Amino acid sequence: MIEYLSIHLQPLMLDVVRLSIWFAILCVVFIPLEHIFAERPQKVLRKQIGNDLIYYVLSWLLPPMVMAVPLLVVAWAARQFIPSGFHATIAEVPFWARAIVALVVGDIGYYWGHRCLHTVPFLWRFHSVHHSAEDVDFLTNTRLHPLDMAFGRLSGLIPVYALGLAAPTAEDSLLPVVIVLTGTLWGFFIHANLRWHYGPLEWVIGTPPFHRWHHALTPANRNFASLLPWIDMIFGTYHSPKGQSPSSYGIPAPMPGALADQLIFPFLPAPPGSGAVSRREADR
């Protein structure tokens, strides 16, 4: 029994240590910066911080389990339907070039997945947990229903796997790790409560001013990309007026405050006026 527990507890303990180290690094980097260069005055121990800390743990542990089977199926299908010569050509491309292509393809996939999370009423029920944040700071990045996080990551990774840029085998599995890690770390940055502006870089790479407008109560449904804002420009959803900031964040409909209620909220019948359609209407 003790041997069984020690074998299974070791990976769990390693995860706890990893989570704690990452959290310490994030706090050391962002808390002082958000204090000195705050875009709007907010407390560190702001509303819903307890929930967001638990989301941080859940979002680290649960989505990989949800994602494993769909990614295996897509990778298998890619092997069946894409000519082997294409895979051989891709394998010869240097890793750094494959990584750049995968980041672009992944963010285009994420853009459309994220846009569906906003416009398909059932998916919006999950994603509205993220958007219910009334204060946005670096930790808001973790405020995601675990199924929302799994869906968002899958929408970025599936095109990468489908094109044969990555596979869940030992030699090809580094690229998905690079994509998920880059997206996650960049996610903390774009949510940070920082008043800095970045000039022309703001339409090249995702920044806090760009993502702040994504959380704006109005206009809704803008700035879906995570890393690459020019994807929003191409598809007509870019919004980042110079020198302006949103007047408020959040969603028009109420969201339960307790974590357990937020986790089951998407599965309950939607009250009238709380769906994605009403969010689109808020845009007018």
Ligand SMILES: [Zn+2]
């Ligand atoms: Zn969103």
Ligand SMILES: [Zn+2]
């Ligand atoms: Zn966000």
